[in-house]
Amino acid sequence: MSDTPANGRTPLDRTPQWAALGKHRAELGDQHLRELFAADPDRGSRYTLQVGDLFIDYSKHLVTDRTLDLLRQLAAATGVAELRDAMFRGEKINTTEDRAVLHTALRAPRGAVVEVDGENVVPAVHAVLDKMADFSERVRSGVWTGHTGKRIRNVVNIGIGGSDLGPAMAYEVLRSYTDRDLTVRFVSNVDGADLHEAVRDLDAAETLFIVASKTFTTIETVTNAVAARSWLLEQLGAGEEAVAKHFVALSTNAQGVADFGIDTANMFEFWDWVGGRYSYDSAIGLSLMIAIGSERFQEMLAGFRLVDEHFRTAPAEQNAPLLLGLLGVWYGAFFDAQAHAVLPYSHYLSKFTAYLQQLDMESNGKSVDREGRPIDWQTGPVVWGTPGTNGQHAYYQLLHQGTKVIPADFLGFARPVDDLRAGLVAQHDLLMANFFAQTQALAFGKTAEEVAAEGVPAELVPHKTFRGNHPTTTILADELTPHVLGQLIALYEHKVFVQGAVWNIDSFDQWGVELGKVLAKKIEPVLLTGEGGEALDASTASLVGRYRELRGRK
């Protein structure tokens, strides 16, 4: 980095690289993807990358060689590579929390050396992975039994945010690899309905609860864990001694786990250098490991590692997370894009975008830079999306004909999962035909002339015209395996990293979630007693009053 962060980096929008990009954007004007493809017929093959199993086509983006060159210059000027190396080295790049950022150490090979405060953390990572593997095997094989001696058939993960979204997503993605005799559920919401629905048809004697919380202070998780313990003991008609066989904890906080009443022998540890939203390949993945087995989990870790290595070593021109990150910077800054859609053409990826929402929005939804100065440029986008083809029959209308710039990632796979019936396998081509059709339609649209040539009445022509020029990335892989899932997640993790580095924000804190928690703590007693309502603002006081009335509280 040329300007030292200690003195405050030159604000991004005052760098010469930013100015050059702005000028270039003006020159590009409203050039259409149709023109860009006409000017460069090789674009479709040239603007592609292969990273492990992921084939990435970025040809349908509103960029030229010059754009990409200028974006890479911006990355160089903003010290993306230096910050990346500092992250991999275990430096405390999460400055507001004074923490290292080392999710990459979670998938470091046995024998690697990654130091935090002079201590190699890799042996501890592998010790926990081994302990997880041993425990998972005992549950899967029926050696681990519940209090009454019955084998475990149900696993309920209780956690929220990063202690829920990752394993819940990955369990869904890898369903075809799971032990189908196990029921695995995820409870996160403090709304009692979540736990109620998750356990109502389960036999407590066959149920294992995994309480997942980095801090072990999160109110939702602690509340649900207490409720789950009461349910268990009531169902079993047993005392506290039953807890040890039915509750394990995943946490960085051994004291909190012990205080809750879970034996720390049944605790799987991780560390403060693992951010919650970067944690599902740590102990937080225990429910997933029980579902898919440790070998598959290891394959997934190898996928993460492959992309870590790519990100760390690939030259800028071929560096996929760098490229995807920079494209997002480009649209936010120079097209005023506020949103980013992630549209997987695999039903197994139904929770993928929800997972990415935390990864991306909690990391980069910031408006001050690392030095605490207000930011004048777009930071993290609104990330959203659901699996195709469902979205096509709902909100794709806006993507095709709306007024907004929403770059989108399309994720697809050449082969359906192995255990589909033959008849259903045949549907895969139909799914993928839609996948290819959508990015084609978004990019190239349909001109008024083309519409009119079909004999459409003149007054309807504007309505049936598709402007096109909507940028998309296509990510295509052979098959959705654990290895490929690891690659995909690491790709997005590092893309988010790149953007935070360019924008000069701390992507690893989340102070923005605190205020609501503090206020909720103050409001809860008011709901119960009515006392203290006068201290609330007029709107909230009136709403709370109405709530109390509806609940019959005087």
Ligand SMILES: O=P(O)(O)OC[C@H]1O[C@H](O)[C@H](O)[C@@H](O)[C@@H]1O
């Ligand atoms: O794992 P926990 O400590 O229970 O935290 C669960 C989640 O809640 C917090 O409020 C943060 O916003 C998330 O980053 C975190 O993943």
